[in-house]
Amino acid sequence: xxxxxxxxxxxxxxxxxxxxxxxxxxxxxxxxxxxxxxxxxxxxxxxxxxxxxxxxxxxxxxxxxxxxxxxxxxxxxxxxxxxxxxxxxxxxxxxxxxxxxxxxxxxxxxxxxxxxxxxxxxxxxxxxxxxxxxxxxxxxxxxxxxxxxxxxxxxxxxxxxxxxxxxxxxxxxxxxxxxxxxxxxxxxxxxxxxxxxxxxxxxxxxxxxxxxxxxxxxxxxxxxxxxxxxxxxxxxxxxxxxxxxxxxxxxxxxxxxxxxxxxxxxxxxxxxxxxxxxxxxxxxxxxxxxxxxxxxxxxxxxxxxxxxxxxxxxxxxxxxxxxxxxxxxxxxxxxxxxxxxxxxxxxxxxxxxxxxxxxxxxxxxxxxxxxxxxxxxxxxxxxxxxx
Numbered sequence: 375x376x377x378x379x380x381x382x383x384x385x386x387x388x389x390x391x392x393x394x395x396x397x398x399x400x401x402x403x404x405x406x407x408x409x410x411x412x413x414x415x416x417x418x419x420x421x422x423x424x425x426x427x428x429x430x431x432x433x434x435x436x437x438x439x440x441x442x443x444x445x446x447x448x449x450x451x452x453x454x455x456x457x458x459x460x461x462x463x464x465x466x467x468x469x470x471x472x473x474x475x476x477x478x479x480x481x482x483x484x485x486x487x488x489x490x491x492x493x494x495x496x497x498x499x500x501x502x503x504x505x506x507x508x509x510x511x512x513x514x515x516x517x518x519x520x521x522x523x524x525x526x527x528x529x530x531x532x533x534x535x536x537x538x539x540x541x542x543x544x545x546x547x548x549x550x551x552x553x554x555x556x557x558x559x560x561x562x563x564x565x566x567x568x569x570x571x572x573x574x575x576x577x578x579x580x581x582x583x584x585x586x587x588x589x590x591x592x593x594x595x596x597x598x599x600x601x602x603x604x605x606x607x608x609x610x611x612x613x614x615x616x617x618x619x620x621x622x623x624x625x626x627x628x629x630x631x632x633x634x635x636x637x638x639x640x641x642x643x644x645x646x647x648x649x650x651x652x653x654x655x656x657x658x659x660x661x662x663x664x665x666x667x668x669x670x671x672x673x674x675x676x677x678x679x680x681x682x683x684x685x686x687x688x689x690x691x692x693x694x695x696x697x698x699x700x701x702x703x704x705x706x707x708x709x710x711x712x713x714x715x716x717x718x719x720x721x722x723x724x725x726x727x728x729x730x731x732x733x734x735x736x737x738x739x740x741x742x743x744x745x746x747x748x749x750x751x752x753x754x755x756x757x758x759x760x761x
Contacts, residue, residue, distance in 0.1 A: 664691055
């Protein structure tokens with residue numbers, strides 16, 4: 375990749391694609407980690423006497439303006455973090471935006487409105503890409519998490535003006551590559567979350583590299599179903615059972631240690647305030663698996679003890695309810711206490727962990743689907759275009 379630090383970028387107007395797709399509650403930002411992640415690149419550009427134009431998406435407004443997905447609430451948060459005034463444009467393209475960019479002085483920052491308010495973003499429309507690049511001298515992609523999408527602000531603009539990778543994108547590629555390319559062994563893969571179908575390509579690509587596979591969440595339910603256990607009300611993917619059986623065969627053929635929940639926490643619904651720990655094989659009608667149990671936590675901790683590299687994606691239970699968050703917290707503690715280089719990713723996983731715990735992993739990836747595609751061996755359009 376062409377990197378920001380290898381280029382002579384000074385006294386320019388620089389368009390920076392960031393990931394400000396942050397969680398909000400009534401216009402209030404509830405987690406600003408992605409904004410913080412962009413600061414290194416922005417401050418670097420400001421130190422080189424550039425003016426900075428920031429663009430991002432937020433949510434899925436389906437190609438039209440929607441106040442629920444406006445980036446305007448981010449202005450105050452960004453100003454507080456960067457300790458500088460931030461201007462805002464009510465549109466990401468058009469006359470008002472062009473005028474503000476033209477008048478932008480060295481050291482000033484302009485945040486553009488949500489690029490997904492325009493249909494041309496997701497269709498990678500050349501005209502929209504040209505309008506987005508208008509008035510800018512250089513483009514920096516610092517949104518690895520959106521780089522698996524062939525969108526105008528990711529790929530289209532990069533083909534029009536000089537383009538480079540920002541620091542956040544570089545860190546994602548470098549740290550995920552430690553999992554993908556000659557990882558230190560033993561390599562443990564910890565997978566949770568809802569859908570195994572989202573992670574089949576990941577397993578296919580890493581099957582020859584992993585030594586240990588630890589499964590939790592609803593993903594584990596589908597594996598337990600494939601092994602003949604009754605899952606009652608638990609969330610499963612029936613359509614993936616045959617694929618799961620093939621995965622189990624492949625892991626067995628390659629001598630991969632597979633850890634499935636021996637015991638689980640069950641409830642009558644996700645809103646239950648009582649958790650019962652019982653054997654995975656002893657579910658009865660109206661019970662659903664919502665977390666891993668104490669014996670499974672100990673089993674998984676032992677399985678991670680001697681790992682040299684660990685990649686974790688997906689919570690071990692229904693973390694939206696604190697009653698069923700213990701398995702995820704315990705998994706985090708086991709990974710942190712190991713001597714392994716660890717990468718944790720997935721929005722639901724990260725959101726369930728206390729802030730002081732996140733800092734103790736080798737690397738926290740905020741890329742979500744992009745990280746899974748990267749580790750699946752797929753070419754990311756937003757990375758490819760920067761080569």
